[in-house]
Amino acid sequence: MQTSRTSSSGWAPRLLAILLALLGLAALGGGLWLIVLGGSWYYSLAGAAMLGTAWLLWRRRPAALLLYALLTLATLVWAVWEAGLDWWPLAARGDVIFVLGALLLTPWVTRALGEPGEARRVSALRGSGLALSVVLVLALGVAGAALFNDPHRIEGRLPEARATLPPEARTIPEGEWHAYGRTGMGQRYSPLDQITPQNVDRLEVAWQYRTGDIPGQPGDPVETTFQVTPLKVGGRLYLCTPHQNVIALDADTGQEIWRYEPKIRDGLALQHLTCRGLSYHDPAAYPAGAAAATAPEGARPAMENTAATSVSVPAATEGARGVDNCARKLFMPTADGRLIALDPETGGVCTSFGEGGQINLWANMPNPNPGGYYSTSPVVVTRNLVIVGGTVLDNVSTREPSGVIRAFDVNSGGLVWNWDSGNPEQTEPLPAGQTYTPNSPNSWSISSVDEALGLVYVPMGNQPPDQWGANRDEDSARYSSAVVALELATGRVRWVFQTVHHDLWDYDVPSQPSLLDLTVNGRRVPALVQPTKQGELYVLNRETGEPVLPVTEQPVPQGAVEGDRTAPTQPVSRLSYDPPPLTGADMWGATLFDQLACRIQLRRLRYEGRYTPPSLQGSLVYPGNFGVFNWGSVAVDPARQVAFTTPAYLAFISRLVPRHDDTTLYVQGSNRPDGSLPALNENFGAPYAVQLYPFTSALGLPCQAPPWGYVAGADLTTGEIVWKHRNGTTRDAAPVPLPFRMGVPNLGGPMVTAGGVAFLSGTIDYYVRAYDVTDGRQLWESRLPAGGQATPMTYRGRDGRQYLLVVAGGHGSLGTKTGDHVIAYALPRGS
Structure with a gap:
């Protein structure tokens, strides 16, 4: 009877033996490859142990359990040695090992081991099973300890208010939000204090509004996004949608008041389709004489200095009403290269501005290609000027329009000055028939302005293509990936600070600078805080461009592809979020097998730390061009003199592909563009195309271990990161919607x-969250109906309540759910 029972149950160990043999062969083969590449020996040894366990299981030897117990113990020791008590890296190393060990202890397996009637073998079975059980219990204990440990967390408390806020050149009521960053200083700070850490968890939805503008329409690029931060002026909110509709809402109820729909021309070569915000001008907001020293001279009539344009655009008044003379104005940049002025009261077009209410930004532009130049970000508005930058296509060709910055008279639309980084000395308006410098570095992000100092601060991009710089001229090289201070009166350069020398990584300056005054060593300093993709927060004197917090030049990897060069050093700020270089121990996956594949992939790439040059074999770029910081920038509290930041960490791969002609699509593959959409990363006219993609495993998971996103608080007077916490969950980014709190990337300020x-x-999970600025604790969260890739704002309603306003529209290239939602929160009435 015993023999018959054992024989009939022998299928379990043999099936498990087959599984162990297959997994062992995979680990052994991959492990040997990793050894050849100079990596860890663990995987090959683990594979050999799995094969040994499989052989013993097949022969029904109790020693299989003992050998596997030794493998499990060795894995536990190795995992703790490499990752410490960090749950997610430990889980990736041990999950498969633990599950297989638990299966080995099931009755279907253990009853079939050993020979019937042999007491010595039964004793061996019991001893081996006990050893494996003890090791598995030990592994559970270590995992439990890691589950409640967060080695990435920094605990601390930011200081309370320690400065009196100086008056600004423009008077803005404390309950309003008149610019993208509330004011032209770009602080993203509100003086409202009704919502506190003690009552924020009582916030409730006050109203919701749907714009009806959903991304994904025919002709949309992949990166079609609802990124707007609305303005609040008087009793109204003003916002724009991805397809350029401008909408006015009642701030207390969310009811639509008016809507303006510009007739955007078709067939645009768009890389991005979005509108991050509008700009507002009210001459009554400026105290008398407040900006007399910065008033521009020589502003010309609207069209006197405008050349004939080679790109025709629709009339701003097509299908809309006109207003002859607007006392106040809203400015809307469009995807087809226009700047339209609207009347905030009626939504009518201000026909006295420019030509029929708009400026055609294609004037004097080289290489005209509809959609190849446009402004995705709100323009800068001062007492006298409206200052416009724009984006050009990245990595499409070397024959793109200019990245010129232009200042127009805020009333007439006349061109006052132009600053072209390819021809920086000629700031007087170009005469008809001349064009700006082709392919010069552009400013696609949001600029800031200090009207008292008479300066506008422009974050600059790169001269395309991003990963090949051999043909950049001296001026373009000087102003690429820099923040530039221009005089409001003349457009001339006051100072320039370059954040990356000879940028080959698409580390353009993506964020709006934040302006505030700091007290450093007992002295008040007018400061500028500039976040960057590579993780530096440069704190500069905004009058001179000199560092307030120390900046040092540090050696970086060398050896660009033939014909190009690398800078010998790069600037590093005392306030830096630069992560440690990646190693094999930082590789991650759902199991040890995709982690092994990531280790092999890492070893096959060129990687010598940050600023590893692009290469033909493929280089790891970490932080990747997604950015530690992107267009969402940071928020600063000018009274506390601190910054609330949202660093994100994702690695990318950059592989140069030699071009043998100027027409073949070398990198598009099956993703060839439809219609007029551009062939991204082909770099027509350059010797190399470029393949750019995230550093992920075959399962689509990041190869680097989490966390991938944080919230962090920094003291801007010392450069200290005082607290830092992982932020966000995988609920909306994983195949199974489980809210694991891993720390996920953020795109939005x-x-x-x-x-x-x-x-x-x-964050890439669909929540709006509130945090205590002092210590970073999460205080509240509310589920959103779509991705919230925008920057929230706050205002006071007519009912006296402080409102929180959130836009949830998703982001195409991030894959978050799209939508058209505008949601207002407030504390309950009477509270």
């Missing part, structure tokens, strides 16, 4: 208030 609360909605 934070906002802080005088009440000591910060808000953020840009």
Whole structure:
């Protein structure tokens, strides 16, 4: 009877033996490959142990359990040695090993081991099973300890208010939000204090509004996004949608008041389709004489200095009403290269501005290609000027329009000055028939302005193509990936600070600078805080461009592809979020097998740390061009002199592909563009195309271990990161919607208030969250109907309540759910 029972149950160990043999062969083969590449020996040894266990199981030897117990113990020791008590890296190393060990202890397996009637073998079975059980219990204990440990967390408390805020050149009521960063200083700070850490968890939805503008329409590029931060002026909110509709809402109810729909021309070669915000001008907001020293001279009539344009655009008044003379104006940049002025009261077009209410930004532009130049970000508005930058296509060709910055008279639309980084000395308006410098570095992000100092601060991009710089001229090289201070009166350069020398990594300056005054060593300093993709926060004197916090030049990897060069050093700030270089121990996956594949992939890439040059074999770029910081920038509290930041960490791969002609699509593959959409990363006219993609495993998971996103608080006077916490869950990014709190990337900016609360909605899970600015604790969260890749704002309603406003529209290239939602939160009435 015993023999018959054992024989009939022998299928279990043999099936498990087959599985172990297959997994062992995979680990052994991959492990040997990794050894050849100079990596860890663990995987090959683990594979050999799995094969040994499989052989013993097949022969029904109790020693299989003992050998596997030794493998499990060795794995536990190795995992703790490499990762410490960090749950997610430990889980990736041990999950398969643990599950297989648990299966080995099931009755279907253990009853079939050993020979019937042999007491010595039964004793061996019991001893081996006990050893494996003890090791598995030990592994559970270590995993439990790791589950409640967070080695990435920094605990601390930011200081309370320690400065009196100086008056600004423009008067803005404390309950309003007149610019993308509330003011032209780009702080993303509100003086409202009704919402506090003590009551923020009582926030409830006050109203919701749907714009009806959903991304994904025919002709849309992949990166079609609802990134707007609305303005609040008087009793109204003003916002724009991805397809350039401009909408006015009642701030207390969300009811639509008016809508303007510009007739955007078809057939645009768009890389991005978005509108991050509008700009507002009210001459009554400026105290008399407040900006007399910065008033521009020589502003010309609207069209006197405008050359004939080679790109025709629709009339701004097509299908819309006109207003002869607007006392106040809203400015809307469009995807087809226009700047339209609207009347905030009626939504009518201000026909006295420019030509029929708009400026055609294609004037004097080289290489005209509809959609190849446009502004995705709100323009800068001062007492006298409206200052416009724009984006050009990245990595499409070397024959793109200019990245010129232009200042127009805010009333007439006349061109006052132009600053072209390819021809920086000629700031007087170009005469008809001349064009700006082709392919010069552009400014696609949001600029800031200090009207008292008479300066506008422009974050600059790169001269395309991003990963090949051999043909950049001296001026383009000087202003690429830099923040530039231009005089409001003349457009001339006051100072320039370059954040990356000879940028080959698409580390353009993506964020709006934040302007505030700091007290350093007992002295008040007018400061500028500039976040960057590579993780530096440069704190500069905004009058001179000199560092307030120390900046050192540090050696970086050398050896660009033939014909190009690398800079010998790069600037590093005392306030830096630069992560440690990646190693094999930092590789991650759902199991040890995709982790092994990531280790092999890492070893096959060129990687010598940050600023590893692009290469033909493929280089690892970490941080990747997604950026530690991107267009969402940071939020600063000028009273506390601190920054609320949202660093993100994702690695990318950059592989140069030699071009043998100027027409073949070398990198598009099956993703060839439809219609007029551009062939991205082909770099027509350059010797190399470029393949750019995230560093992920075959399962689509990042190869680097989490966390991938944080919230962090920094003291801007010392450069210290005082607290830092992982932020966000995988609920909306994983195949199974489980809310694992791993720390996920964020795209969209934070906002802080005088009440000591910060808000953020840009994580790739669909939540808006509130945090205590002092210590970073999450205080509240609310589920959103779509991705919240925008920057929240706050205002006071006519009912006296402080509102939080969030836009949830998703982001095409991030894959977050798209939508058209505008949601207002407030504390309950009477609270």
